[in-house]
Amino acid sequence: MDSETWMPPTPTADDIVLIRRIEQRDESALSELYQQYGGLVYSIAYRVLQNSGLAEEVTQDTFLKVWNQIHTWDAQRGKLTTWLLTITRYAAIDRLRQEQRRHTQSAISIDDLLNLIGSRDDTDWHDGDLIRSLLRQLPVEQLQVIELAYFHGLSHGDMSKKLNLPLGTVKTRVRSGILRLRTLWQQSVEQENS
Amino acid sequence: METKTSQSPLNAECEQLEVLLPAYVLGATDADETRLVETLLRRCPDYAADLRDFAALAEGLVYSAPAMLPPAALHDQIMAAARATSPQAEPTLRALPRPGSTPVSRPSRITPIIAAVSSIAAALLLVGNLFWISQLNAARITEQEVRALIAQRDDALVTLTGGGELQRAQLVSTDDNAPFANVLYASNFRTGIIIGENLPALRAGQTFQLWLIDADSAPISMGVFQPDDDNTAVYVFEAQSPVGDFDVIGVSIEPEGGSPQPTMNPIAAASL
Numbered sequence A: 001m002d003s004e005t006w007m008p009p010t011p012t013a014d015d016i017v018l019i020r021r022i023e024q025r026d027e028s029a030l031s032e033l034y035q036q037y038g039g040l041v042y043s044i045a046y047r048v049l050q051n052s053g054l055a056e057e058v059t060q061d062t063f064l065k066v067w068n069q070i071h072t073w074d075a076q077r078g079k080l081t082t083w084l085l086t087i088t089r090y091a092a093i094d095r096l097r098q099e100q101r102r103h104t105q106s107a108i109s110i111d112d113l114l115n116l117i118g119s120r121d122d123t124d125w126h127d128g129d130l131i132r133s134l135l136r137q138l139p140v141e142q143l144q145v146i147e148l149a150y151f152h153g154l155s156h157g158d159m160s161k162k163l164n165l166p167l168g169t170v171k172t173r174v175r176s177g178i179l180r181l182r183t184l185w186q187q188s189v190e191q192e193n194s
Numbered sequence B: 001m002e003t004k005t006s007q008s009p010l011n012a013e014c015e016q017l018e019v020l021l022p023a024y025v026l027g028a029t030d031a032d033e034t035r036l037v038e039t040l041l042r043r044c045p046d047y048a049a050d051l052r053d054f055a056a057l058a059e060g061l062v063y064s065a066p067a068m069l070p071p072a073a074l075h076d077q078i079m080a081a082a083r084a085t086s087p088q089a090e091p092t093l094r095a096l097p098r099p100g101s102t103p104v105s106r107p108s109r110i111t112p113i114i115a116a117v118s119s120i121a122a123a124l125l126l127v128g129n130l131f132w133i134s135q136l137n138a139a140r141i142t143e144q145e146v147r148a149l150i151a152q153r154d155d156a157l158v159t160l161t162g163g164g165e166l167q168r169a170q171l172v173s174t175d176d177n178a179p180f181a182n183v184l185y186a187s188n189f190r191t192g193i194i195i196g197e198n199l200p201a202l203r204a205g206q207t208f209q210l211w212l213i214d215a216d217s218a219p220i221s222m223g224v225f226q227p228d229d230d231n232t233a234v235y236v237f238e239a240q241s242p243v244g245d246f247d248v249i250g251v252s253i254e255p256e257g258g259s260p261q262p263t264m265n266p267i268a269a270a271s272l
Helices: A013-023 A027-049 A052-068 A080-102 A110-118 A126-135 A140-152 A156-163 A167-193 B009-026 B031-043 B045-064 B074-085 B112-127 B130-139 B143-161
Strands: B166-173 B179-186 B191-196 B206-213 B220-225 B233-238 B248-255 B268-271
Touching (some): A013 A027, A013 A080, A027 A052, A027 A080, A027 A140, A027 B074, A052 A080, A080 A140, A080 B045, A080 B248, A126 A167, A126 B045, A140 A156, A140 A167, A140 B009, A167 B045, B009 B031, B009 B045, B166 B248, B179 B248, B206 B233
Antiparallel strands (some): B166 B179, B206 B220, B206 B248, B248 B268
Protein backbone atom coordinates (compact mmCIF):
# COMPACT_ATOMS: atom_id res chain seq x y z
CA MET A 1 0.00 0.00 0.00
CA ASP A 2 1.22 3.44 -0.82
CA SER A 3 0.84 5.27 2.45
CA GLU A 4 2.25 8.40 0.85
CA THR A 5 -1.10 8.98 -0.83
CA TRP A 6 -2.31 10.38 2.48
CA MET A 7 0.41 12.81 3.12
CA PRO A 8 1.71 16.07 1.78
CA PRO A 9 5.07 15.82 0.04
CA THR A 10 7.89 14.35 2.10
CA PRO A 11 10.19 16.91 3.71
CA THR A 12 11.87 18.88 1.01
CA ALA A 13 15.23 20.52 1.14
CA ASP A 14 13.30 23.75 1.64
CA ASP A 15 11.60 22.31 4.72
CA ILE A 16 14.93 21.36 6.22
CA VAL A 17 16.41 24.76 5.42
CA LEU A 18 13.38 26.35 7.06
CA ILE A 19 13.91 24.32 10.22
CA ARG A 20 17.58 25.19 10.33
CA ARG A 21 16.70 28.87 10.04
CA ILE A 22 14.24 28.56 12.91
CA GLU A 23 16.96 26.90 14.97
CA GLN A 24 19.00 30.02 14.32
CA ARG A 25 16.09 32.15 15.58
CA ASP A 26 15.32 33.61 12.17
CA GLU A 27 11.87 35.12 12.66
CA SER A 28 11.20 35.29 8.94
CA ALA A 29 11.47 31.49 8.85
CA LEU A 30 8.77 31.16 11.49
CA SER A 31 6.64 33.52 9.45
CA GLU A 32 7.13 31.34 6.36
CA LEU A 33 6.26 28.23 8.33
CA TYR A 34 3.06 29.89 9.45
CA GLN A 35 2.22 30.98 5.91
CA GLN A 36 2.67 27.39 4.78
CA TYR A 37 0.94 25.50 7.56
CA GLY A 38 -1.00 28.05 9.61
CA GLY A 39 -4.28 27.30 7.88
CA LEU A 40 -3.89 23.56 8.36
CA VAL A 41 -2.92 23.91 12.02
CA TYR A 42 -5.85 26.23 12.70
CA SER A 43 -8.23 23.89 10.86
CA ILE A 44 -7.16 20.91 12.95
CA ALA A 45 -7.41 22.89 16.18
CA TYR A 46 -10.86 24.05 15.15
CA ARG A 47 -11.87 20.51 14.23
CA VAL A 48 -11.09 19.37 17.77
CA LEU A 49 -12.33 22.40 19.69
CA GLN A 50 -15.17 23.72 17.54
CA ASN A 51 -14.43 27.20 18.84
CA SER A 52 -12.54 29.86 16.92
CA GLY A 53 -11.06 31.58 19.98
CA LEU A 54 -9.69 28.36 21.42
CA ALA A 55 -8.46 27.23 18.00
CA GLU A 56 -6.63 30.53 17.69
CA GLU A 57 -4.94 30.01 21.06
CA VAL A 58 -3.89 26.47 20.19
CA THR A 59 -2.53 27.62 16.84
CA GLN A 60 -0.44 30.25 18.58
CA ASP A 61 0.76 27.76 21.19
CA THR A 62 1.70 25.29 18.46
CA PHE A 63 3.86 27.72 16.53
CA LEU A 64 5.46 29.02 19.71
CA LYS A 65 6.25 25.44 20.66
CA VAL A 66 7.93 24.96 17.30
CA TRP A 67 9.82 28.20 17.80
CA ASN A 68 10.98 27.26 21.28
CA GLN A 69 11.41 23.50 20.90
CA ILE A 70 12.67 23.20 17.34
CA HIS A 71 15.63 21.16 18.59
CA THR A 72 13.25 18.30 19.38
CA TRP A 73 12.37 17.78 15.72
CA ASP A 74 14.30 14.90 14.21
CA ALA A 75 14.21 14.64 10.43
CA GLN A 76 15.02 10.95 10.67
CA ARG A 77 11.96 10.18 12.74
CA GLY A 78 9.24 11.86 10.79
CA LYS A 79 8.07 14.50 8.46
CA LEU A 80 7.91 18.08 9.55
CA THR A 81 4.20 18.15 8.89
CA THR A 82 3.61 14.99 10.93
CA TRP A 83 5.44 16.52 13.86
CA LEU A 84 3.68 19.86 13.55
CA LEU A 85 0.23 18.31 13.24
CA THR A 86 0.86 15.88 16.09
CA ILE A 87 1.75 18.81 18.33
CA THR A 88 -1.40 20.57 17.15
CA ARG A 89 -3.71 17.62 17.76
CA TYR A 90 -2.39 16.90 21.24
CA ALA A 91 -2.39 20.58 22.20
CA ALA A 92 -5.99 20.87 21.01
CA ILE A 93 -7.03 17.71 22.87
CA ASP A 94 -5.34 19.01 26.02
CA ARG A 95 -7.23 22.26 25.66
CA LEU A 96 -10.46 20.37 25.06
CA ARG A 97 -9.93 18.41 28.28
CA GLN A 98 -9.32 21.65 30.16
CA GLU A 99 -12.53 23.09 28.80
CA GLN A 100 -14.44 19.92 29.61
CA ARG A 101 -13.35 20.16 33.21
CA ARG A 102 -14.97 23.57 33.31
CA HIS A 103 -18.15 22.70 31.45
CA THR A 104 -20.18 19.54 31.39
CA GLN A 105 -20.27 18.44 27.80
CA SER A 106 -22.59 15.89 26.29
CA ALA A 107 -21.38 13.19 23.96
CA ILE A 108 -20.93 14.38 20.43
CA SER A 109 -24.13 13.96 18.48
CA ILE A 110 -24.41 12.07 15.22
CA ASP A 111 -25.67 15.19 13.47
CA ASP A 112 -22.69 17.20 14.67
CA LEU A 113 -20.43 14.44 13.53
CA LEU A 114 -21.87 14.32 10.03
CA ASN A 115 -21.62 18.08 9.84
CA LEU A 116 -17.96 17.90 10.79
CA ILE A 117 -17.27 15.46 8.03
CA GLY A 118 -19.54 16.90 5.41
CA SER A 119 -19.77 20.63 5.81
CA ARG A 120 -17.47 23.41 4.68
CA ASP A 121 -15.93 21.00 2.28
CA ASP A 122 -14.36 23.70 0.18
CA THR A 123 -10.78 22.61 0.60
CA ASP A 124 -8.49 22.03 -2.31
CA TRP A 125 -6.35 19.61 -0.26
CA HIS A 126 -6.54 16.45 -2.30
CA ASP A 127 -5.67 14.26 0.62
CA GLY A 128 -8.26 15.89 2.82
CA ASP A 129 -10.91 15.20 0.20
CA LEU A 130 -9.92 11.57 0.07
CA ILE A 131 -10.04 10.89 3.80
CA ARG A 132 -13.31 12.77 4.17
CA SER A 133 -14.89 10.78 1.37
CA LEU A 134 -13.75 7.54 3.01
CA LEU A 135 -15.00 8.58 6.43
CA ARG A 136 -18.40 9.38 4.99
CA GLN A 137 -18.72 5.74 3.92
CA LEU A 138 -18.36 4.42 7.48
CA PRO A 139 -21.39 3.51 9.58
CA VAL A 140 -22.06 6.44 11.91
CA GLU A 141 -21.46 4.42 15.06
CA GLN A 142 -17.95 3.57 13.83
CA LEU A 143 -17.34 7.14 12.74
CA GLN A 144 -18.38 8.34 16.17
CA VAL A 145 -15.82 6.27 18.09
CA ILE A 146 -13.03 7.13 15.66
CA GLU A 147 -13.85 10.80 16.11
CA LEU A 148 -13.91 10.49 19.90
CA ALA A 149 -10.65 8.57 20.03
CA TYR A 150 -8.68 10.56 17.51
CA PHE A 151 -9.96 14.09 17.92
CA HIS A 152 -11.08 14.01 21.55
CA GLY A 153 -8.31 11.78 22.92
CA LEU A 154 -10.68 9.30 24.55
CA SER A 155 -9.69 5.73 25.37
CA HIS A 156 -11.90 2.67 25.08
CA GLY A 157 -12.89 3.06 28.73
CA ASP A 158 -13.58 6.78 28.38
CA MET A 159 -15.79 6.18 25.38
CA SER A 160 -17.65 3.38 27.09
CA LYS A 161 -18.59 5.77 29.90
CA LYS A 162 -19.33 8.71 27.65
CA LEU A 163 -21.53 6.75 25.27
CA ASN A 164 -22.97 4.50 27.96
CA LEU A 165 -22.05 1.43 25.94
CA PRO A 166 -20.44 -1.84 27.01
CA LEU A 167 -16.65 -1.75 26.72
CA GLY A 168 -16.67 -4.66 24.29
CA THR A 169 -19.05 -2.83 21.98
CA VAL A 170 -16.78 0.20 21.90
CA LYS A 171 -13.74 -1.94 21.18
CA THR A 172 -15.53 -3.72 18.36
CA ARG A 173 -16.68 -0.45 16.82
CA VAL A 174 -13.20 1.06 16.93
CA ARG A 175 -11.61 -1.99 15.40
CA SER A 176 -14.29 -2.49 12.78
CA GLY A 177 -14.16 1.19 11.85
CA ILE A 178 -10.42 1.26 11.29
CA LEU A 179 -10.41 -2.03 9.42
CA ARG A 180 -13.24 -0.80 7.21
CA LEU A 181 -11.40 2.46 6.63
CA ARG A 182 -8.30 0.55 5.62
CA THR A 183 -10.28 -1.54 3.16
CA LEU A 184 -11.83 1.57 1.64
CA TRP A 185 -8.41 3.16 1.41
CA GLN A 186 -6.95 0.12 -0.33
CA GLN A 187 -9.83 0.10 -2.78
CA SER A 188 -9.38 3.78 -3.57
CA VAL A 189 -5.66 3.31 -4.13
CA GLU A 190 -6.34 0.37 -6.43
CA GLN A 191 -8.91 2.39 -8.36
CA GLU A 192 -6.48 5.27 -8.69
CA ASN A 193 -3.81 2.95 -10.00
CA SER A 194 -6.07 1.08 -12.45
CA MET B 1 0.24 -14.13 9.70
CA GLU B 2 1.27 -16.28 12.61
CA THR B 3 -2.18 -16.31 14.11
CA LYS B 4 -3.75 -17.96 11.12
CA THR B 5 -1.48 -20.98 10.99
CA SER B 6 -1.26 -22.47 14.48
CA GLN B 7 -2.29 -21.96 18.10
CA SER B 8 1.05 -21.60 19.92
CA PRO B 9 1.21 -19.25 22.94
CA LEU B 10 3.09 -16.76 20.79
CA ASN B 11 0.34 -16.85 18.21
CA ALA B 12 -2.26 -16.27 20.88
CA GLU B 13 -0.33 -13.20 21.95
CA CYS B 14 -0.06 -12.01 18.38
CA GLU B 15 -3.78 -12.49 18.02
CA GLN B 16 -4.26 -10.09 20.93
CA LEU B 17 -2.02 -7.64 19.15
CA GLU B 18 -4.03 -7.97 15.98
CA VAL B 19 -7.19 -7.08 17.90
CA LEU B 20 -5.69 -4.06 19.69
CA LEU B 21 -3.54 -2.58 16.94
CA PRO B 22 -6.24 -0.48 15.22
CA ALA B 23 -7.25 1.11 18.52
CA TYR B 24 -3.61 1.63 19.48
CA VAL B 25 -2.84 3.80 16.46
CA LEU B 26 -5.88 5.94 17.19
CA GLY B 27 -4.76 6.43 20.78
CA ALA B 28 -7.87 4.60 22.03
CA THR B 29 -6.11 1.95 24.06
CA ASP B 30 -6.11 2.27 27.83
CA ALA B 31 -2.76 2.46 29.63
CA ASP B 32 -2.55 -1.31 30.23
CA GLU B 33 -3.53 -2.09 26.66
CA THR B 34 -0.95 0.37 25.37
CA ARG B 35 1.80 -1.31 27.36
CA LEU B 36 0.63 -4.72 26.12
CA VAL B 37 0.65 -3.61 22.49
CA GLU B 38 4.12 -2.16 22.81
CA THR B 39 5.40 -5.37 24.36
CA LEU B 40 3.72 -7.58 21.78
CA LEU B 41 4.96 -5.50 18.86
CA ARG B 42 8.45 -6.69 19.75
CA ARG B 43 7.35 -10.32 19.88
CA CYS B 44 5.21 -10.33 16.74
CA PRO B 45 7.30 -8.77 13.97
CA ASP B 46 4.82 -9.92 11.33
CA TYR B 47 2.56 -7.10 12.45
CA ALA B 48 5.01 -4.33 11.60
CA ALA B 49 3.37 -3.89 8.18
CA ASP B 50 -0.08 -3.65 9.77
CA LEU B 51 1.25 -1.08 12.20
CA ARG B 52 2.65 0.99 9.34
CA ASP B 53 -0.66 0.82 7.47
CA PHE B 54 -2.74 1.78 10.48
CA ALA B 55 -0.33 4.52 11.47
CA ALA B 56 -0.49 6.00 7.97
CA LEU B 57 -4.26 5.80 8.16
CA ALA B 58 -4.28 7.55 11.52
CA GLU B 59 -2.02 10.27 10.16
CA GLY B 60 -4.37 10.67 7.23
CA LEU B 61 -7.27 11.28 9.60
CA VAL B 62 -5.82 14.59 10.65
CA TYR B 63 -6.38 15.87 7.12
CA SER B 64 -10.10 15.26 7.43
CA ALA B 65 -10.37 18.61 9.16
CA PRO B 66 -12.37 20.92 6.90
CA ALA B 67 -10.30 23.89 5.78
CA MET B 68 -10.77 26.95 7.97
CA LEU B 69 -9.20 30.34 7.57
CA PRO B 70 -7.43 31.61 10.67
CA PRO B 71 -8.02 35.24 11.65
CA ALA B 72 -5.84 37.60 9.65
CA ALA B 73 -4.29 39.05 12.81
CA LEU B 74 -3.10 35.70 14.09
CA HIS B 75 0.14 35.76 12.12
CA ASP B 76 1.19 39.04 13.70
CA GLN B 77 0.16 37.87 17.17
CA ILE B 78 2.32 34.76 16.83
CA MET B 79 5.27 36.70 15.54
CA ALA B 80 5.00 39.20 18.40
CA ALA B 81 4.79 36.37 20.94
CA ALA B 82 7.77 34.62 19.37
CA ARG B 83 9.77 37.81 19.48
CA ALA B 84 8.95 38.14 23.16
CA THR B 85 10.31 34.65 23.83
CA SER B 86 13.52 35.13 21.86
CA PRO B 87 16.56 34.76 24.10
CA GLN B 88 17.88 38.17 23.11
CA ALA B 89 14.60 39.77 24.21
CA GLU B 90 15.11 38.70 27.82
CA PRO B 91 17.86 39.02 30.39
CA THR B 92 20.06 35.94 30.33
CA LEU B 93 18.82 34.67 33.66
CA ARG B 94 15.33 34.54 32.24
CA ALA B 95 16.53 32.07 29.61
CA LEU B 96 16.13 29.40 32.24
CA PRO B 97 13.11 27.25 31.45
CA ARG B 98 9.90 28.01 33.25
CA PRO B 99 7.15 25.57 34.06
CA GLY B 100 5.86 24.17 30.80
CA SER B 101 8.64 25.62 28.74
CA THR B 102 11.49 23.96 26.95
CA PRO B 103 14.69 22.58 28.36
CA VAL B 104 17.82 24.70 28.15
CA SER B 105 18.96 24.91 24.54
CA ARG B 106 21.70 22.53 23.56
CA PRO B 107 25.11 23.38 22.30
CA SER B 108 25.91 21.64 19.07
CA ARG B 109 28.37 18.74 18.86
CA ILE B 110 28.10 17.94 22.56
CA THR B 111 25.34 15.70 23.77
CA PRO B 112 22.80 17.28 26.08
CA ILE B 113 23.57 15.03 29.01
CA ILE B 114 27.24 15.81 28.81
CA ALA B 115 26.46 19.46 28.36
CA ALA B 116 24.27 19.70 31.41
CA VAL B 117 26.36 17.43 33.57
CA SER B 118 29.35 19.44 32.47
CA SER B 119 27.71 22.66 33.46
CA ILE B 120 26.67 21.45 36.83
CA ALA B 121 29.89 19.68 37.50
CA ALA B 122 31.92 22.68 36.52
CA ALA B 123 29.89 24.92 38.77
CA LEU B 124 30.06 22.51 41.60
CA LEU B 125 33.82 22.44 41.34
CA LEU B 126 33.54 25.98 42.55
CA VAL B 127 31.77 24.89 45.69
CA GLY B 128 33.93 21.84 46.15
CA ASN B 129 31.27 19.16 45.87
CA LEU B 130 33.19 15.93 45.49
CA PHE B 131 30.19 13.89 44.50
CA TRP B 132 29.67 15.90 41.37
CA ILE B 133 33.31 15.97 40.58
CA SER B 134 33.04 12.22 40.26
CA GLN B 135 30.06 12.67 37.97
CA LEU B 136 32.15 14.96 35.85
CA ASN B 137 34.81 12.33 35.56
CA ALA B 138 32.23 9.72 34.71
CA ALA B 139 30.96 11.89 31.88
CA ARG B 140 34.45 11.91 30.38
CA ILE B 141 34.27 15.40 29.06
CA THR B 142 37.20 17.53 28.19
CA GLU B 143 38.29 20.59 30.07
CA GLN B 144 37.83 22.60 26.90
CA GLU B 145 34.21 21.49 26.62
CA VAL B 146 33.58 22.38 30.22
CA ARG B 147 34.98 25.86 29.72
CA ALA B 148 32.88 26.42 26.62
CA LEU B 149 29.78 25.32 28.45
CA ILE B 150 30.51 27.39 31.51
CA ALA B 151 30.68 30.45 29.33
CA GLN B 152 27.22 29.74 27.98
CA ARG B 153 25.56 28.77 31.19
CA ASP B 154 27.01 30.89 33.92
CA ASP B 155 23.73 32.44 34.82
CA ALA B 156 21.98 29.12 35.17
CA LEU B 157 24.82 27.79 37.25
CA VAL B 158 24.80 30.78 39.53
CA THR B 159 21.11 30.28 40.02
CA LEU B 160 21.59 26.62 40.77
CA THR B 161 24.62 26.83 42.97
CA GLY B 162 24.67 30.38 44.25
CA GLY B 163 23.60 29.47 47.74
CA GLY B 164 22.10 26.86 49.95
CA GLU B 165 23.16 23.29 50.32
CA LEU B 166 22.70 21.02 47.37
CA GLN B 167 20.64 17.93 47.92
CA ARG B 168 20.10 14.87 45.85
CA ALA B 169 17.07 12.62 45.68
CA GLN B 170 16.48 9.58 43.55
CA LEU B 171 13.24 9.17 41.65
CA VAL B 172 12.26 5.53 41.49
CA SER B 173 9.69 3.74 39.39
CA THR B 174 6.31 3.56 41.08
CA ASP B 175 5.90 0.09 39.55
CA ASP B 176 9.01 -1.68 40.79
CA ASN B 177 11.16 0.87 42.65
CA ALA B 178 13.78 0.73 39.92
CA PRO B 179 15.95 3.86 39.71
CA PHE B 180 14.52 6.35 37.21
CA ALA B 181 16.46 9.61 37.63
CA ASN B 182 18.28 11.79 40.13
CA VAL B 183 17.18 15.25 41.09
CA LEU B 184 19.62 17.86 42.35
CA TYR B 185 18.27 20.87 44.18
CA ALA B 186 18.83 23.29 46.99
CA SER B 187 15.91 23.47 49.41
CA ASN B 188 15.86 27.24 49.53
CA PHE B 189 16.16 27.72 45.77
CA ARG B 190 13.54 27.46 43.09
CA THR B 191 15.74 25.71 40.54
CA GLY B 192 16.67 22.08 40.27
CA ILE B 193 17.86 19.60 37.72
CA ILE B 194 16.75 16.12 36.75
CA ILE B 195 19.29 13.69 35.36
CA GLY B 196 17.94 10.43 34.03
CA GLU B 197 19.60 7.45 32.42
CA ASN B 198 18.01 4.32 30.96
CA LEU B 199 14.68 6.07 30.77
CA PRO B 200 11.77 4.10 29.34
CA ALA B 201 10.98 4.69 25.68
CA LEU B 202 8.12 6.99 24.81
CA ARG B 203 5.62 6.59 22.01
CA ALA B 204 5.46 9.18 19.27
CA GLY B 205 3.51 12.14 20.57
CA GLN B 206 4.34 11.44 24.21
CA THR B 207 6.58 13.29 26.60
CA PHE B 208 7.75 13.07 30.18
CA GLN B 209 6.29 15.78 32.38
CA LEU B 210 7.77 16.78 35.71
CA TRP B 211 5.58 17.73 38.68
CA LEU B 212 6.18 19.21 42.10
CA ILE B 213 3.58 18.08 44.58
CA ASP B 214 2.64 19.08 48.08
CA ALA B 215 -0.12 17.73 50.24
CA ASP B 216 -2.30 20.83 50.08
CA SER B 217 -2.58 21.64 46.41
CA ALA B 218 -2.72 20.24 42.92
CA PRO B 219 0.52 19.10 41.27
CA ILE B 220 2.44 21.94 39.66
CA SER B 221 3.98 21.33 36.27
CA MET B 222 7.70 21.89 35.98
CA GLY B 223 7.61 21.39 32.23
CA VAL B 224 8.21 18.57 29.82
CA PHE B 225 11.33 16.76 28.69
CA GLN B 226 12.25 14.06 26.22
CA PRO B 227 14.86 11.32 26.46
CA ASP B 228 17.64 11.39 23.92
CA ASP B 229 18.42 8.55 21.55
CA ASP B 230 20.48 6.91 24.28
CA ASN B 231 17.53 7.12 26.73
CA THR B 232 19.14 9.81 28.83
CA ALA B 233 17.78 13.21 29.72
CA VAL B 234 18.90 16.26 31.61
CA TYR B 235 16.33 18.89 32.42
CA VAL B 236 16.61 22.07 34.44
CA PHE B 237 13.40 23.28 36.03
CA GLU B 238 12.36 26.39 37.87
CA ALA B 239 9.52 26.53 40.37
CA GLN B 240 7.56 29.52 41.60
CA SER B 241 8.64 28.80 45.18
CA PRO B 242 11.61 27.01 46.74
CA VAL B 243 11.84 23.35 45.83
CA GLY B 244 12.10 22.47 49.51
CA ASP B 245 8.53 23.69 50.02
CA PHE B 246 7.24 20.64 48.17
CA ASP B 247 6.82 17.11 49.45
CA VAL B 248 7.26 15.02 46.32
CA ILE B 249 8.68 15.31 42.84
CA GLY B 250 7.14 13.05 40.21
CA VAL B 251 7.20 12.27 36.51
CA SER B 252 4.26 11.21 34.37
CA ILE B 253 3.90 10.40 30.68
CA GLU B 254 1.74 12.95 28.92
CA PRO B 255 0.80 13.91 25.38
CA GLU B 256 3.41 15.97 23.60
CA GLY B 257 3.43 19.52 24.90
CA GLY B 258 2.36 18.40 28.36
CA SER B 259 -0.89 18.50 30.29
CA PRO B 260 -2.28 21.06 32.72
CA GLN B 261 -2.63 18.30 35.29
CA PRO B 262 -1.30 14.74 35.25
CA THR B 263 -3.48 12.42 33.19
CA MET B 264 -2.01 9.34 34.88
CA ASN B 265 -0.34 8.34 38.11
CA PRO B 266 3.36 9.23 38.22
CA ILE B 267 5.61 6.58 36.71
CA ALA B 268 8.40 7.68 39.05
CA ALA B 269 8.61 9.80 42.17
CA ALA B 270 10.85 10.86 45.03
CA SER B 271 10.27 12.51 48.38
CA LEU B 272 11.91 15.89 48.80
